[in-house]
């Protein structure tokens with residue numbers, strides 16, 4: 376057991392050190408945190424690159440992504456259910472045409488489930 380005589384200076388050092396240290400938390404949402412380069416936020420889709428192979432759909436672990444044909448021949452649209460998406464970026468890795476990409480966007484809250492349907496054409 377640490378004697379009170381030894382304990383007090385140690386505690387004092389700890390208290391002073393904590394007072395002068397920069398806070399470990401960020402002042403969010405007033406200050407936006409910087410996201411790392413590899414951050415996996417909202418997924419974006421480029422219809423010009425998509426060939427409709429549906430590899431992204433097949434590999435998505437939560438069934439959150441849907442690729443469907445459009446009225447235009449050989450053009451596809453993409454729907455991502457943000458309330459199911461895990462932001463694992465497996466679809467991005469699986470896409471052979473680089474038609475999907477991650478973004479730093481993470482503020483995706485909304486009222487009601489309908490708002491979580493992210494449509495890309």
Ligand code: SF4
Pocket residue numbers: 418434435436437438439440455459460461462463464465466467
């Ligand atoms: S990020 Fe993951 S969970 Fe979300 S759509 Fe892509 S594969 Fe599915």
Ligand code: SF4
Pocket residue numbers: 424425426427428429430431432442451469470471472473474475
């Ligand atoms: S894997 Fe890529 S090219 Fe294939 S359907 Fe999905 S987004 Fe389109």
